[in-house]
Amino acid sequence: MTILIDKKTKVIVQGATGHQGSFHTKLMKEYGTNIIAGVTPKKGGQEVHGIPVFNTVKEAQDFNPADYSILFVPARFAKSAAFEALDNGLNLVIISEGIPIHDSIGIMNKAKENALTVIGPNTPGIISVNECKIGIMPSHIFKKGKVGIISRSGTLTYEIVNELSKNKLGQSTVLGIGGDPVIGIDFIGALKLFEEDHRTEKIVIIGEIGGDLEERTAKFLKNYSKYVVVYIAGRTAPPDKRMGHAGAIISAGIGTAKSKINKFMSVGIKVAQLPSEVVRLLK
Known part of the structure; x- marks a missing residue:
């Protein structure tokens, strides 16, 4: 599946x-x-x-x-x-x-x-490895396996997927949910699907500053059945400045990297400090 x-x-x-x-x-x-x-x-x-x-x-x-x-x-x-x-x-x-x-x-x-x-919108798309790609992701970096990925960031997706593939951690489906403030399927919707997918054993969430999606996702993960690793981009972003995506903005203290990381850690989810650490946390 x-x-x-x-x-x-x-x-x-x-x-x-x-x-x-x-x-x-x-x-x-x-x-x-x-x-x-x-x-x-x-x-x-x-x-x-x-x-x-x-x-x-x-x-x-x-x-x-x-x-x-x-x-x-x-x-x-x-x-x-x-x-x-x-x-x-x-x-x-x-x-x-x-x-x-x-x-x-x-x-x-x-x-x-x-x-x-x-x-989406503003997404690199979705790929079920060796089966179907609907989007603009560079096909050669993906290897078939059992790690599902959900991401707000296209570039970080490619970086982390490349590291996973080099370390023999293949992927089942990789989904870019988009970086805009209003999107379709989100982390929680994708996590529900991955939980039912017997081919996916572990999941990587790539979040970023702005909004409260990651905080809501952390709450959802409190009783989740599969192993999840998180990376949050934008740790050094200044307040009230948009960073890349339209949705990546910290305002009035809401949506900071610190608040998102703390929420995930409070429910027992491991958070990578660097993209390269995702591999270690998955093994």
């Missing part, structure tokens, strides 16, 4: 004819992801790396129904593209960054109404 996606998952790419969409469509296809169609308005009838392109999501779904859509569209068009996918029964991976918070709230509300999953 894996979580959310596997080798049977069928995917469409919204924005497949753009530079980034085309580039990553090729890489996802080469990894083995079952990409069945692209969607770009007014580009229907074209092909991208042998994949047919349609004008609308409905046309693509009528051609061959998919399970997920990945969005490579400018932020100003993300809401309408997401709504189009959700209206056609598709789960979403939203790569786009800079989406207005109000638009993201609308996307999440619609997904909830339709009982569909949203990964």
Whole structure:
């Protein structure tokens, strides 16, 4: 088992004819992801790396129904593209960054109404190793194994995955939940799925400053059945200054690295001081 996606998952790419969409469509296809169609308005009838392109999501779904859509569209068009996918029964991976918070709230509300999953926005995506990749993660660093990873940070994900792979600690599914203040599936939602996944034995959470998601996650982990290791980025970040992601900001003393680390430690979760320490804590 894996979580959310596997080798049977069928995917469409919204924005497949753009530079980034085309580039990553090729890489996802080469990894083995079952990409069945692209969607770009007014580009229907074209092909991208042998994949047919349609004008609308409905046309693509009528051609061959998919399970997920990945969005490579400018932020100003993300809401309408997401709504189009959700209206056609598709789960979403939203790569786009800079989406207005109000638009993201609308996307999440619609997904909830339709009982569909949203990964992101501002995410590197998701990979179930050696089965399916929906996103922009560098495929070569992943090795199949029994460690699940949930992360707010793309770059740190790659660093920690690379260290795990070099130390023969392979991964089951690696999920980037996104760095924006409003996201779809979060740490807690992913942890629930990993708890039911018999292939995942240990879990790494990569958090960062800003918001209270990590604090709420620590409370959830109090009675969790699997072994979890945490790393929190942004220990030296000054108050009221955004660091990288839109969600990575400390305000009025809330969301500090110290508060998050203390919450995890208070429920018995081991917290790495450096990304390189994650390997040691997992062994």
